[in-house]
Amino acid sequence: MPDSKIRMMIVSSDLTVTRNLQAWLSSHPLEAARYEIDPVANPQANVQISSQTSSQTSSQTSLQKATSTQYDLIVIEFSAADSDSMSLCRQLRAQNCHTPILLLLEPENRHPGIVALDAGAHDYVVKPFDAETLMMRVEFLLHRVSPAVMPVTPNVTPNVTSEVTPEAKLQRQLALAQLTTQILDAIRQTLDLDQILQTAVEQVRHFLQTDRVIVFRFEPNWQGIVDAESVAPGWIQTLGMHIRDSCFGELYETSYRQGRVSTIPDVETATVDPCYIELLNTFQVQANLVVPILQGEKLWGLLIAHHCCAPRQWKPESTQLLQQVATQMGIALRQAEMYQQIRQQAALINIASDAIFVRNLSDSRIVFWSKGAEKLYGWKADEAIGETASQLFQQDFAEIADPLEITLKQGVWQGELKQTTKAGDQILVSSRWTLITDDLGGPQSLLTVNTDITDKKQLEAQFYQAQRLESLGQLAGGIAHDLGNVLTPILGIAQLLKLTHKNADSVTQEQLEILEKSAKRGATMVKQILTFAQGSEENKTAVDVSDLLQEVVDIVRQGFPSSIEIRQTSSAANSVTSSAASSATSSAASSAAGGAQKRASNPPPKLVNVDSTHLHQMFMNLCINARDAMPDGGVLTLSIETCFIDERLASKHLGALVGDYVVVTVADTGIGIPPEIRDRIFDPFFTTKAPDKGTGLGLATVSGIVKKIGGFVTVDSEVGRGTQIKVYLPALASRRHP
Structure with a gap:
């Protein structure tokens, strides 16, 4: 083992994990020889353990420490009551921290593997566990994942004759595992097959310290093309070449499809078909190593290493590397083929108004994002792809744990979910999940189709x-x-x-x-x-709402207490834009004004066909309610404007029609309406006032009057900040549309 220190960071709610690990190492001399646990008392220690307790440091502090210090392993204790640990884990992944992460999970976690996957951890251990079990997982991660433990040493020509020391052999094995993991990570992070193949050949050539590594893809009649190549300077470049091996199909196709590996240490002494030797000489090859790339049971191509400067005895680890990389390439090919089929249907999918996206089960990252998803959520495809759905929609894992479990068991799930858009709006979707499997029937990804049912x-x-x-x-x-x-x-x-x-x-x-x-x-x-x-007998006439509202303003100014300031405003252009109409914070008010279109010139008249007595009663009821909501004083604002309601907005309000509307707003800075009773304020006899202070018919009467003349009402309220009620009255001069 090298002399460099192996450092672990332990993030836990207490020091129990650290103490147990220290005690176990102290009682195991063989391990203690490799792991020193007190770097301060023993500066020659091979392991330094840095423990961060939740009571001493925040998630942000732990994040800064983890990213600013070179750790070989991070151990995070996670519990349902501690959101900081999950947040830390996800933030480390978001910042492309490549240090392996081990989660310590509570036994009440029903789906420990899914929790670890969702958090972005490499492995997990469920409590209770002993220190020996923990160290087994630590050893696994240090030797199989961590790039810091055993880095690949570049530019070292392999010595094929000298005796290999155990330390060097172990280093090569760990580097082999590291390289395989890196290639696997690359496959998970992209569906770009060219990028995957090119990364693989470059890393393989670097590891083998050979002169050329190529990916050869078969075409009909066993002709082929070099799809990817990494070649050392001074040797023939073959990228893009079309090559025909006249004897391949007859002699080798079946054996390679069954997993044949070909090793030729010296072309000059090899006992192979002359036509094959001639082909190798064309490319200056003196030794080569060939493994098949299988796409399911189909022979897709070959992964080939060429040594051109001299003959070479290929070691078993070299063969093992090429076989593992070829296997990962086969997986990448199957994934690319599957998602290519999805992309071929994307034109049809994008016609649908539903939001459609696909995410990998391995890391929960989104790999496909439809136009419908862009429209519903606001994120473009290049913004969403590569992100996890839970981070994008700001969902806790607990919300999707049951749907995920059902989908994995039954293959489908359907239900309603609350999600958040890019703009921060809360929406309700009808969600359908379908499990996509690989060639062996194993779970691979999730196809999700979401329909916005908020307005519905x-x-x-x-x-x-x-x-x-x-x-x-x-x-x-x-x-x-x-x-x-x-x-x-x-x-x-x-x-x-x-x-x-x-x-x-x-x-x-x-x-x-x-x-x-x-x-x-x-x-x-x-x-x-x-x-x-x-209803009562009505005397409907063309009423100028501006004049009538002015009468109400004059009355309330005289009759309301001086602690309430009365303000009267009006749109300068007698118009209302989408943003002005939706200045409220609630989703209902935002939706109510979202279809209002600006009319900067020739504003529609503020005339409404209504019984003036009823309209006067309605405005007085609204003002009195606003007054009662401000027992300690405040500001009462009344305003009037006009807007055009389009078909989209009209469809969201029962009985509303397309056309011009006069909008009267009554806003106060009072106590506000709690969300739990907001849907009941128009119910008759519903009141929060004392029995002798109100009948509960004021707002019910307002709703009834507005409904009879074809209008609608929206309410926006926030507890402690006030309430804004907008009354939409159909303008008399408006051309109405069903």
Whole structure:
């Protein structure tokens, strides 16, 4: 082993893992000879262990330490309650940290392998475990993955005659494993077959210290072409050459398809067909090594090493390397073929409005991203490909663990998922997952088809609310009739008693006054209920909403407390743009204004065909609600503008039509509406006020009036910041479209 120190970083919630590892090493003399655990007390130690506890350092500190220090292995203790460890693991992968990562997982993790894969770790150990088990995994990662432990030594000509020391042999074996891992990583990171082949031949030639390595692809009649080449200076370049070996098909095709490996240490003394020797001499070859590249059971091509400067005895490790690389090339070919079929169908896929993408199961990275996905999520294909779906959509692994498990078991899954777009908007999608398998039937990737159902769900909610309001209205109307019959004689008798008992004492007079007021208030409530349930006789005329709103502003300025500032604004061009109409933060308000198109000249008139009394009542109800939401004072803003509602936006609101609308906004800086009750504020009799402060019919009446004239209402509210209600009224001069 070399004298350089092997360094491990351990990130855990306590020092138990570090202490156990130290104790185990101390009790194993053979291992202790290789692993010194206290670099401060023993500067000649072969291992330094740096432990970062969660209580002492943040994930960011650990990340900085891990990326600024050359570690050979990082051990991270992960638990469901500790999100920092998972975040650290993912950030290391995002910063292209090549240091191997070992996860220590809690036993309650139902899918430890999937958790480790999702985090980007190389391996994992599930608790409880002993130090010996941990060290076995550490040894595996240090010797099989870490590029820092045994680097390939460049520009060293192999000595084929001298005795190889055990240390040198081990170094070559580790370098072989490292090279195989690097090529495997390259295959996972790209579907560009040319790039994969070129990287492979360059790294193989570097490792073998030979003169030429090529990838030879067969064509019909056993002709072929050199698809990739790495060649030392001074030797013939063969890249792109078409080569025909007249004796190959008859003599070698079957044996190579069955896995034949050909080693020729010296062309001059080899007992092979003369036509083959002639071909090798053409390319200055004195020794060669050939292994087949199989695509399933099909012989796709050959991976060939040429030694041109002298004969060479090929060592078993050289043959092993070429066989492993050829196997990985076969995997890459199958992947490329599969995704090529997907790309050939991309034109048809991109016509679909659904978001379609494919991700590898090995590392969860996206490898295909349709135009529909670009439109739905906002990321272009070059931005999404190579990223993991969980990072892109800001999803916790717990949200997709069950769908993934079902897909792996049953091959398909369908359900609804909440996701986040590039713009930060929350959307709801109907998601269908299909498992894609390899040639052997093993799980390879996931095909996902997502349909945006956010608007559909909102429209369904509006429909159900309309049905609920209609049912409540019918019930309330029936009850109101009976209440009216009960209250009429009560009110009449109360008024009669006041007239016939004018000389009664003050207590009696006060009681009669209370009786009359209560009966009148009940009668008023009954009238409101009947108006909500059945409507009242309307006197619809062309009403200038600007003038009527001004009357309301004058009233509230006089009647509201001085602690509430009244502001009145109006669009300078009597228009509203998409951004102005969607200044609210909620998705509903954003959607409501998203189809409003700017009209900078010739604005539509602010006339609405409506009963002015009803419109006045509606605006007053909204202002009173805003006032009550600001008990400690605040700002009440009323504004009016016009906009055009396009077909896309109209389809999102029940009963809305395409055309020009007058938009009245009533905004306050009050307490806001909690999300859990926001969908109920238009329900009749629903109120958060005290029983003697409100009937719960104010907003229900607003909704009923607006609905009758073909308009709609949007609400945007944030607790602690206020509420904004936009009322869209169809303009009288608008040309309406169904």
